[in-house]
Amino acid sequence: MADPTYTRVPFSDLAGWATDDHQAALDVFLNTCRDMRDPHWEILCDVARTGPTARDFFEKFFRPVLIEDGDPMLFTGYFEPELIGSRHRGDGYQFPIYAVPDDLVPGEPYFTRRQIDEDAPLANKGLELAWLADPVDLFFLQVQGSGRIRLPDGQVMRVGYGGKNGRDYSSIGMALVDRGEFEIHQVSAAVIRNWVRKNRREGRKLLWENESYVFFREVSEVPADLGPLGAMNRSITPGRTIAVDPAFVTLGSPVWIEKEGAVPMNRLMVAQDTGSAIKGAQRADIFFGTGDDAGREAGTIKDAGRMIVLLPTTMAQRLPIGP
Template sequence: MTRLAAALALAIGLPLAAAASPKLVSFEQLRGWREDDHDAALSAFLETCGDLDARDWQALCGLAREATDARAFFELFFQPVLVEGGRDALFTGYYEPELRGSEVPDGRHVAPVYRVPDDLPSEGPWLTRQEIEQSGALKGRGLEIAYVDPVDLFFLQIQGSGRVRLPSGKVIRLGYGGANRQPYSSVGQELVARGVYEPHEVSAEVIRAWVRRNPSAGRALLWTNRSYVFFREVNEVPAERGPLGAMNRSITPMRTLAVDPAYVPLGAPVWLETEGEAPLRRLMVAQDTGSAIKGAQRGDIFFGTGRLAGKRAGRTRDGGRMVVLLPIQRAWDMLPQTLADPA
């Protein structure tokens, strides 16, 4: 590791192994920076900045509450830092599903949405998805929040939050409660590995359709993802607000980014540049995490709630880059030299 990498790790409070290849860049090097809606980004930043403990972050949060020019605030008090960790950049999308469900099993809604079991160990892997579903290990223990379609449950667990609409009209809002700590694996990649689809053909809708056409093989396919997520009810969050993220605050559509906290501090502003069918040039905030989000240049964009958001999220699989905005003194203390060359 270079001295610069070690300095960056110390500056942002990350493990030394995390800061593999940092580089300071200027705001002029952020493509589309001037054209973004910085007021929207500032609102998202204010949602969680009060929970950051460090003095410099707290000072900036106080200044953010009084800021009248959002772009000037970010440019005056932050330094863009590009951190690369060896893997290719990948940006995907996620959303908050809204599902049909029932309080008791019926013809279609037979998969229980479980609360966290009391005997879930605090460390180490627990039962796999297949073991939980095939053995009925949790059945009859009063852990059932609602019942939904089995395929919908699988994708609900991937997203980590959602809403279940009952026949009575009541809506149960679900937040992430815990997991079995088994490794996550992509069933889409599994279908590609089997030669069923080409990589560009795979999406959430394609996977759903394949599983429904092949019930037995589809169930076995879902079991290849050993990870299993438990939920909790979060009905105290108003319907018009976003679901709770990793910082236990409501997240914002198209302004919240799920990141790997080994590389990006939660609560930090992040400039995102993606390529693909609908390129993004946008200031976001690192307010969430995910079991599949690993690496310095790996991010997951929150698209919002409902079916349309789900379609947009499912089509997103783009390259690009993200640049973390750090408190300016924190960034510059690590490197008493001029800005790096344009990235």
């Protein structure tokens, strides 16, 4: 990965900036800025609560900076799935959602996905939060990092990211492309689901190619009208939250996105989440909400464009700005 470069961009060059709902973005920013432990951000968070109008706040106290590392921009989408499951094994529910094991050491390699599925080293240790009927549902729940489980009695439990097994994430969609099953433009979450379900044995092996495995925690205390918890442990907002690579973008930062594709999107977002597959300075995952409709919308996103981070003026002035 190349060293990042920094280019200042005037607000006048942000396509659609003048017509965006800056107050909606400010409301989302305020939800997490109080958790940012840096004097620059703490001061701005205080100002945002009682200061100027939303647009004036961003234009007065921030400077747009394009951060690049040599790779082209890629926007994808994610959502909070709602699945059918049970707190107890049986009646077709055979695939466990595991809590974080006691012997898991963050960042160190743990059992692979295949080992956890085949050898069952975590079985009968009281780690099962719930059970699902479909291994594909479990896999995509781990990809999304959170979800709602509708139980047989009509109640709903919510699970959120708890930890991972220290293994690298691998795209099974790209694995299908490499095998010649599909062209790259044909691959989507729905296509992968259908292929795995149609090819049960080979499908299970395909899932194992992604050795990364996510563990969960129950977060049912989050009100149903709010989004799931993101990496900042606050509810995230459909259409205003993005997941980023925190190696390049500070969590909690306002980020202007210019997404191309069939449905362009020019909008001020807030970087409130992360993801195993979100790596690079020009890489973002847009949160679309909860349920099947949000999932279908998120699954269609694989678009180019650019994203520009709004940095506090004092921080932007100290960057090694390129030509």
